[in-house]
Amino acid sequence: MFRFFKLKKWFLWSWFGSFIILSSLWVQVKIDVKINEWFGKFYDMIQKALSKPNSITMQEYWDSLFSFISLAxxxxxxxxxxxxxxxxxLFRWRTAMVEWYHSVYEKASKIEGAAQRVQEDTIKFSRIMESLGTSxxxxxxxxxxxxxxxxGLSVGIPIYxxxxxxxxxxxxxxxxxIGGTIFLIVLGWILRLVGIEYDLQKKEAAYRKLLVIAEDDNTVRPKNIEELFEDVRSIHFFSFIRYLYFNIxxxxxxxxxxxxxxxFLAPAIVAGVVTLGVMQQIIRAFGRVEGSMQYLLRAWPTIIELASVYRRLxxxxxxxxDN
Structure with missing residues (x-):
């Protein structure tokens, strides 16, 4: 899966491409910081305008909006x-993977579900990495x-x-x-979500393989197909119940x-020791920090799917x- 970073053929795409992606993400975060500063100034201006009529000019108001439009x-x-x-x-990454699979496909084709691994799982791997890796x-x-x-914003502000x-x-x-993340990791482990996803894909692969065989082999009876689909149905229904508990x-x-x-800001808000602009800055910065810390929490279903794809590949x- 990671030959993309080892082969000379893909050196520019793998390493230089990674550098470009990292640099662009850094630029986006820096712009986000500027937007956060804009929120503070803008809402302070709004508070000033609402507390004292005509305390700001129309030109100041439009200039502030235009500065946001520029940043956005x-x-x-x-x-x-x-x-x-x-x-x-990521398509180049997938290409590096499938090129190796193609080179050994004579051996690979004898493995159950080979076509699904080479075609479907490589697509899933690249798409998940696109969202999960950059996030x-x-x-x-x-x-x-x-x-x-x-x-810096929380200096001198009472926190609950x-x-x-x-x-x-x-x-x-x-x-x-951290408390929420640990809670959901433990819940996912108790519910065995990664294992269920893996079992589900295995059942689907077996069902698909029999359908493909049935296209050319008249000896395959509908009863055999129905039996396999019953396994598919059972594992899906089982996963629905487990994910219901997890999603609750x-x-x-x-x-x-x-x-x-x-x-957390309740004492500061009630005491009136923060302006509207500072409060907006704090809440937005808090949300960004909290959201980043909650990466595992928000991405958990996708992480489970990636773990399952990685395990299969x-x-x-x-x-x-081994062959």
Whole structure:
């Protein structure tokens, strides 16, 4: 799966392409920081205008909106270009994978589900990496940029439970996020979600293989197909129940998460020691930090799918090498 980074043929795409993607993500995060600063200034201006009529001019108001449009336009431009580039980058990664599978396909074709591994799983792997990989890197960069901002904004502001402690907001975000992440990891482990996804794909592969054989082999009876589909139905229904339990826990936590920043800021808001602009900056920065810390939480279903795909492809490659 990772020959893409080892072969000289793909050196430029794998390493230089990775550098371009990382650089673009860093630029996007820096623009996001500027947007966060804009929110503070804009809402302070709104508070000033609402508290005292005609305290700002129409030109100041339009200039502020235009500055946001400029930042947003730059962000969108970088984002769209990099989505395009990343799609090409990951297709090259997939190409490196399938080229090796093609070179050993005489041995690989004897393995059950070989066609699905080479075609379907490589597509899944590249698509999941497109969303999951870039999100992980972006989350790390967001933490690097926004944690100092949040620390600076929270100086001298009373935080629920932590009082005037400078690190109260960061600590609160970490405790809330880590607690929720551990809860969902344990829940996913108890429900054996990765194993269920793996079993589901194996049942589907066996069912598909029999259907393909039945196209050319008249000896395959409908009863055989029905028996296999019954296995498919059973594992799907079983997964539905397990994911129902998991999603109850996941969505309950995510909904409670909406109020977390306001809970921690309650003493400061009630005491009126923050302006509307500063509050917006804090809440947005808190949300960005918290959201990045919750990467595993938000991406957990996709991580489970990636783990299942990785497991199948690794097992497939090991069987090829053993033959």
């Amino acid at each position: 336009g730059l962000y969108v431009s970088v984002y769209v270009i990099m989505i395009f580039f990343t799609a090409h980058y 992980l890197i972006e989350s790390i960069m967001v933490l690097i940029q926004f944690i100092p901002i949040l620390l 439970f932590f009082g005037d402690w400078q690190y109260g907001l960061i600590t609160g975000a970490m405790l809330w996020t 826990g996941r969505m309950a936590y995510m909904q409670a998460n909406v109020l977390s920043a306001y809970v 690794r097992e497939f490659e090991n069987k090829i090498l």
